[in-house]
Amino acid sequence: MTAPARFKQDDIARAVSGVIKGGMRPGRVEIDPNGKIVILSDTVAPAVEPNPWDTCLGKA
Structure with missing residues (x-):
């Protein structure tokens, strides 16, 4: 027996849209x-x- 999917195709379509x-x-x-x-x-x-401020502040 397989576990039910945790997402649906509509979920992916909504996210991509x-x-x-x-x-x-x-x-x-x-x-x-x-x-x-x-x-x-x-x-x-x-x-x-x-x-250039990154160099002055020691972040670079």
């Missing part, structure tokens, strides 16, 4: 054994210029 409406392009969807849905972006975030 929300991500798209938020402006992100989904690249991959992962679902952990507990049913947590993780959506990874299709693109990498753009590089950020280093802040």
Whole structure:
């Protein structure tokens, strides 16, 4: 006997739809054994210029 699924296809469709409406392009969807849905972006975030204050404050 198998355990019931912790998520439904509608749950995934809703999550992906929300991500798209938020402006992100989904690249991959992962679902952990507990049913947590993780959506990874299709693109990498753009590089950020280093802040010169990070050096002054010892963060770099």
